[in-house]
Amino acid sequence: MRARRHVQSPQHLRLAALVVVAFATIFVAGAAESQNTQQREFAAIDVERLTKVAEEPGQWLTGGRDLDQSYFSPLTGINDENVTRLGYAWQFDTDTTNGLEATPIVVDGVMYTSGPWGVVYAVDAATGEKLWTFDPEVDRQFARFACCGIVNRGVSVQNGKVYVASLDGVLFALDARLGEPAWHQKTLFDDSRGYSITGAPYTAGDVVVIGNSGGEYDARGYISAYDIDTGELRWRFFTVPASAEGPHEHPELEVAAKTWDPDSLWEVGLGGTVWDGMAYDPELDLLYVGVGNSTPYARKVRSPKGGDNLYLASILAIRPATGKLVWHYQTTPAENWDYTATQKMILAELEIDGRERKVLMQAPKNGFFYVLDRETGELISAEPYVPVNWASHVDMTTGRPVETDQAEYFDEPKLIFPSPAGGHNWQPMAFNPGTGLVYIPALEVGAVFQIPDREFKYVPRGMNTYSLFSFSVDGPMGISVLAARGLDWNALKEGQPDPTARSILRAWDPVTQSERWQVNVSGPFEGQFAAIWNGSGIMTTAGNLVFQGRTTGELYAYAADTGELLHVVDLGTSVIAAPMTYELDGKQYVALMAGLGGAGGRAHFPGTAAAARGNAGRIIALTLDGGDVPKPPLRRPAPPPGRPSVERRGDTETIASGEALFEQHCTRCHGSSGVGGVPDLRSMSARVHDRFDDILLRGALSGRGMASFGDLLEEADSEAIHAFLIDRSWRAFEEAQNDQ
Ligand code: CA
Numbered sequence: 001m002r003a004r005r006h007v008q009s010p011q012h013l014r015l016a017a018l019v020v021v022a023f024a025t026i027f028v029a030g031a032a033e034s035q036n037t038q039q040r041e042f043a044a045i046d047v048e049r050l051t052k053v054a055e056e057p058g059q060w061l062t063g064g065r066d067l068d069q070s071y072f073s074p075l076t077g078i079n080d081e082n083v084t085r086l087g088y089a090w091q092f093d094t095d096t097t098n099g100l101e102a103t104p105i106v107v108d109g110v111m112y113t114s115g116p117w118g119v120v121y122a123v124d125a126a127t128g129e130k131l132w133t134f135d136p137e138v139d140r141q142f143a144r145f146a147c148c149g150i151v152n153r154g155v156s157v158q159n160g161k162v163y164v165a166s167l168d169g170v171l172f173a174l175d176a177r178l179g180e181p182a183w184h185q186k187t188l189f190d191d192s193r194g195y196s197i198t199g200a201p202y203t204a205g206d207v208v209v210i211g212n213s214g215g216e217y218d219a220r221g222y223i224s225a226y227d228i229d230t231g232e233l234r235w236r237f238f239t240v241p242a243s244a245e246g247p248h249e250h251p252e253l254e255v256a257a258k259t260w261d262p263d264s265l266w267e268v269g270l271g272g273t274v275w276d277g278m279a280y281d282p283e284l285d286l287l288y289v290g291v292g293n294s295t296p297y298a299r300k301v302r303s304p305k306g307g308d309n310l311y312l313a314s315i316l317a318i319r320p321a322t323g324k325l326v327w328h329y330q331t332t333p334a335e336n337w338d339y340t341a342t343q344k345m346i347l348a349e350l351e352i353d354g355r356e357r358k359v360l361m362q363a364p365k366n367g368f369f370y371v372l373d374r375e376t377g378e379l380i381s382a383e384p385y386v387p388v389n390w391a392s393h394v395d396m397t398t399g400r401p402v403e404t405d406q407a408e409y410f411d412e413p414k415l416i417f418p419s420p421a422g423g424h425n426w427q428p429m430a431f432n433p434g435t436g437l438v439y440i441p442a443l444e445v446g447a448v449f450q451i452p453d454r455e456f457k458y459v460p461r462g463m464n465t466y467s468l469f470s471f472s473v474d475g476p477m478g479i480s481v482l483a484a485r486g487l488d489w490n491a492l493k494e495g496q497p498d499p500t501a502r503s504i505l506r507a508w509d510p511v512t513q514s515e516r517w518q519v520n521v522s523g524p525f526e527g528q529f530a531a532i533w534n535g536s537g538i539m540t541t542a543g544n545l546v547f548q549g550r551t552t553g554e555l556y557a558y559a560a561d562t563g564e565l566l567h568v569v570d571l572g573t574s575v576i577a578a579p580m581t582y583e584l585d586g587k588q589y590v591a592l593m594a595g596l597g598g599a600g601g602r603a604h605f606p607g608t609a610a611a612a613r614g615n616a617g618r619i620i621a622l623t624l625d626g627g628d629v630p631k632p633p634l635r636r637p638a639p640p641p642g643r644p645s646v647e648r649r650g651d652t653e654t655i656a657s658g659e660a661l662f663e664q665h666c667t668r669c670h671g672s673s674g675v676g677g678v679p680d681l682r683s684m685s686a687r688v689h690d691r692f693d694d695i696l697l698r699g700a701l702s703g704r705g706m707a708s709f710g711d712l713l714e715e716a717d718s719e720a721i722h723a724f725l726i727d728r729s730w731r732a733f734e735e736a737q738n739d740q
Helices: 011-027 047-051 140-145 252-257 489-493 529-533 609-613 652-665 686-690 692-698 715-739
Strands: 006-008 086-093 105-107 110-114 120-124 130-135 156-158 161-165 170-175 181-186 202-204 207-210 222-227 233-238 278-281 286-290 314-319 324-330 346-352 355-362 368-373 379-384 391-394 401-403 414-416 430-432 437-444 447-450 468-471 502-509 514-520 535-541 545-550 554-559 565-570 580-584 587-594 618-624
Touching: 086 565, 105 156, 105 580, 120 161, 156 202, 170 207, 202 278, 278 346, 346 430, 379 391, 414 489, 430 535, 437 535, 437 545, 502 529, 502 535, 502 545, 535 580, 545 587, 652 715, 686 692, 692 715
Parallel strands: none
Antiparallel strands: 006 130, 086 618, 105 110, 110 120, 120 130, 156 161, 161 170, 170 181, 202 207, 207 222, 222 233, 278 286, 286 314, 314 324, 346 355, 355 368, 368 379, 391 401, 414 447, 430 437, 437 502, 447 468, 502 514, 535 545, 545 554, 554 565, 580 587, 587 618
């Protein structure tokens, strides 16, 4: 099947590529001397060049620019004095409508980046002209396993190749000049489980490492390391054991097995997926890996007799040549709340108590900002960077969080901070060595956790999180559903942190573990679910600047030292990804991928640029004195819900069971109760109603990303879900009539 994978690289683009080679040779004169003595190559990056990236301020060589994953650029051409002149340079249409989460890499005048499914784009960084694109031609059925959007968090570039992983779990090494696969490897070891890949591969010396997603389904987490040149599998490291007795694939799992109840729910896979952050320190020769949450979330169901459940929610330091674990630090022992520690990590040198320390910094979902000694894994400090009520503090002697009475929701529902979205999610944070500050795209929101009335039942390749949660927001994703579940919101929130949902750009001093400044970036959404997703990933520069985009469609620039707002560029397209910057021919650019999606669901909330102007994805590059960014035309406002095309059917019980099935299988893409999703299921056409079973059970629209659920649901289930959605449609119509 892979033979159909194709590269769009017509002859004239190959010629354009050669022109870029010749052109690039001129302006990389400052690069390593050896490159000038031989024919220039595309993606001429090796570990040595990566370690010397400070000498090449104009390049952006990894997702976070450097090996530290700092999202910091030493460029000062655009700075706090002149950023008000920042305007349009060029754009590139990605031909997508799903979320864009990647930060482009720019090496020697060529930009490489990725989009939904794992499509790769190579464009001329001076003009935005396409050099090539690569489509991995993903099995669309995998859309079902994308818990948090059909997205891709980026490529890795080294040794003349561009590495990308497709949603269906294939790792590709593409020739950087033409985009043709040099090799590819199927990385999923078990097709019977709900795996997918949305994360970026990372290179560590002579291996390229990739994890996967599926922690909400039935994935058993692991990473795989492949030879960077040949693609041969070097090693695989599992983050959780397969069973109590083994056989354990590697010795670290014997240690881990002792931290689980022997009667744990092994068949569910247990989670621990590595879907985002990794980093590599060539001097220490350590690969750092962040591990995700548990499945099911509820620990008393997952591992009934307790235990820390290694290596869930941990940071691992692994020897890249052998795959051996050197140290580990578990941020959240006995994980219970979807508190992944797979958030991106930043490596830095900090002076702490008069000592220069090589540190690793992470703001995982659990709400504590961690500074670890990255050589030994020693905990240097940990303090809350958002409101936290599940733990009072991290004990510096044991290195463990001290749980409060509010942490356990098994016997009664609790309002817990942070929510399952975390105090920080996948959006990159950035570290500016000039100010000494880490800029965190922080999420301030809690969630009411509770155990469902039903017993846990394992659904192969289905959602197996079990715990229910309702965000502390108005609307169907949140507290509006509590009354229906017989819960009293006022009682739940009493004595707990302010539940108002916000997203905050927080400038954090990692040495003193305290806030230097903050900006509320909730935009028009404060208190709503959309608030926490409004702020994008972050980039900072030596020009005393911090950049952050918004789903409302702008790029904001702040003074890095004070947080003063300096400039807003109106883009007209929602931004969730972190921007980047580079210099070509003496001209500095700021570039980003724009397109809404990801963990916020496919809902385009009113007020976002996606709702106002559509969600056509694009790469936008800005430079000084560029003028206005071209904006997509405004869409006509959606009419109020019309009269449904079919009559109500099903009794109250059927509709209720349909709602429960919908919440379990459909909400992630279609919005809670079918509200706010894309498409809006309250206005299905007569034809869609006619084909409802074909679409849901037989994949009639799988080509458009609506996967078949025929292996999980029966005809009666489909009928119940259909009856529920029809009832929803009528209720929306009746409410609209009453409003008039
Ligand atoms: Ca998760």
